[in-house]
């Protein structure tokens with residue numbers, strides 16, 4: 001749905017938009033309140049994932065951003081997908097103003113996990129990014145093994161091992177020459193994105209840009 005349509009304005013009168021980071025009511029079309037706009041720094045981080053493939057994230061995973069992402073992911077605050085996606089698009093445009101994208105895809109959940117939660121937060125982000133950039137959202141990956149959640153594993157070796165052979169590419173007949181956006185909620189060790197990028201490359205995709213709402217690791221190339 002187009003933000004700003006008549007129907008949307010009607011909905012926002014009944015259910016006003018709230019700031020994901022503090023809960024205050026905000027004007028429709030704004031991603032956060034004025035105070036959070038001042039307090040929460042966009043870092044536009046660019047992190048190396050695999051070879052030339054990088055991950056762009058607007059935020060660091062801490063404080064109010066962390067709380068908002070956890071509400072989005074575990075407490076059904078699905079509407080935050082719009083606020084987060086707008087910040088992701090801003091980061092892409094700041095870092096790669098000339099890049100043209102052919103599609104957006106996302107890190108899939110295993111069907112059992114999806115049934116538990118009822119939604120895939122990364123897919124919701126991809127849908128909003130696709131709408132904003134006017135590109136199709138495509139399911140290029142499938143999760144074929146129900147592994148342990150990555151956040152339960154602290155050590156890098158275990159995280160890398162835990163995602164091996166877990167994803168497969170399911171794309172057929174698509175244009176593989178354009179740049180594809182691969183979307184997830186956060187990037188921690190990067191192991192999940194590395195594995196998904198490997199599968200997309202194996203399926204013939206030439207250029208991939210990973211995006212997440214937040215990066216848990218402080219990078220040397222961050223904006224000050």
Ligand SMILES: [Zn+2]
Nearest residue numbers: 019022033036
């Ligand atoms: Zn706020």
